[in-house]
Amino acid sequence: MTYRKKILKDIKILSSEITPRSAYLNRRELLRTSAAAAAAVAFPASSATLPNQRGTKLDGVNKSPLSTDTAPNSYEDITSYNNFYEFGTGKDDPVRNAQEFEPRPWSLEITGEAEETGTFNLEDFISPHTLEERIYRFRCVEAWSMVIPWVGIPLADIIKRHKPLSSAKYVAFETLHDPSRMPGQRSRVLQWPYREGLTIAEAMHPLTILAVGLYGEVLPNQNGAPIRLIVPWKYGFKGIKSIVKIHFTEQQPETSWNISAAREYGFYANVNPAVSHPRWSQARERAIGTGLFASRIDTLPFNGYADQVADLYSGLDLRRNF
Numbered sequence: 001m002t003y004r005k006k007i008l009k010d011i012k013i014l015s016s017e018i019t020p021r022s023a024y025l026n027r028r029e030l031l032r033t034s035a036a037a038a039a040a041v042a043f044p045a046s047s048a049t050l051p052n053q054r055g056t057k058l059d060g061v062n063k064s065p066l067s068t069d070t071a072p073n074s075y076e077d078i079t080s081y082n083n084f085y086e087f088g089t090g091k092d093d094p095v096r097n098a099q100e101f102e103p104r105p106w107s108l109e110i111t112g113e114a115e116e117t118g119t120f121n122l123e124d125f126i127s128p129h130t131l132e133e134r135i136y137r138f139r140c141v142e143a144w145s146m147v148i149p150w151v152g153i154p155l156a157d158i159i160k161r162h163k164p165l166s167s168a169k170y171v172a173f174e175t176l177h178d179p180s181r182m183p184g185q186r187s188r189v190l191q192w193p194y195r196e197g198l199t200i201a202e203a204m205h206p207l208t209i210l211a212v213g214l215y216g217e218v219l220p221n222q223n224g225a226p227i228r229l230i231v232p233w234k235y236g237f238k239g240i241k242s243i244v245k246i247h248f249t250e251q252q253p254e255t256s257w258n259i260s261a262a263r264e265y266g267f268y269a270n271v272n273p274a275v276s277h278p279r280w281s282q283a284r285e286r287a288i289g290t291g292l293f294a295s296r297i298d299t300l301p302f303n304g305y306a307d308q309v310a311d312l313y314s315g316l317d318l319r320r321n322f
């Protein structure tokens, strides 16, 4: 058994929904204490825990200097205009169809080219880490954009704990596949489960996070509860939701949109105003939330994060590797 699993296995902290808040907070304190004791050698003293009550504020969230200073979109914009094909293909389907989804208990499987593989419950996975608020620009491949105050953990911190081998060149991710809980999976609109992937360098980049919340609260189901990927310099479809599996691999992994339409969606999917989608331009974007006639603004290379990430791609032809 790895990490603090031995210590935490009997602490069922996932029942915060049916527990009064005061009792739940005590339990949270217990977890924090146990986690701190067990993690004292390997990890920093602070720890993150994750309640599961909709609208619950997340405690101990640090503001990150990596946030943009642009004002975020409203909570309503961010949680009612979504892409989540597991709950329907319309923008307003996820908010309507994901409300019954129960994202607890939740476990993540870590497999492949790493020393610390296995199945971890979400709390074990999250709790050694400090949560950070990251306000990021978000650019969808459909040429609209938002600014979103995510709460999450640098993916690099999580990856380091699992000790990938030198053969791990890529990280692959999978969403839960359960048509009984995700009704959109009864349709063949995509090949399920939804899959995504990053190079190990992209996954380790300080801007890349696993998000567990937004606007300081637990992540709403329609935004990918309980845990999803955010890579702010890439088109939004890379941000895979409701992740159950993380796999370290030597081979470039298959990705859902590339399987579905390889000419339109490549593996890299870096925001690039100079390379059009075959059916529309990527030079401009509609900033959601700026009124009925939402203003169109110029799309920036790497979604405005070029200073931080362009180095990752030096020597790579970004027209061919779109």
Ligand code: MTE
Pocket: 078, 081, 082, 083, 084, 085, 086, 140, 141, 175, 194, 222, 223, 224, 235, 236, 237, 238, 239, 240, 241, 242
């Ligand atoms: N993840 C899963 N599992 N299923 C999806 O359909 N849609 C992607 C991405 N992650 C999607 C997904 C697309 S196309 C976008 S633009 C973003 O989620 C939207 O994230 P948001 O709804 O939180 O804005």
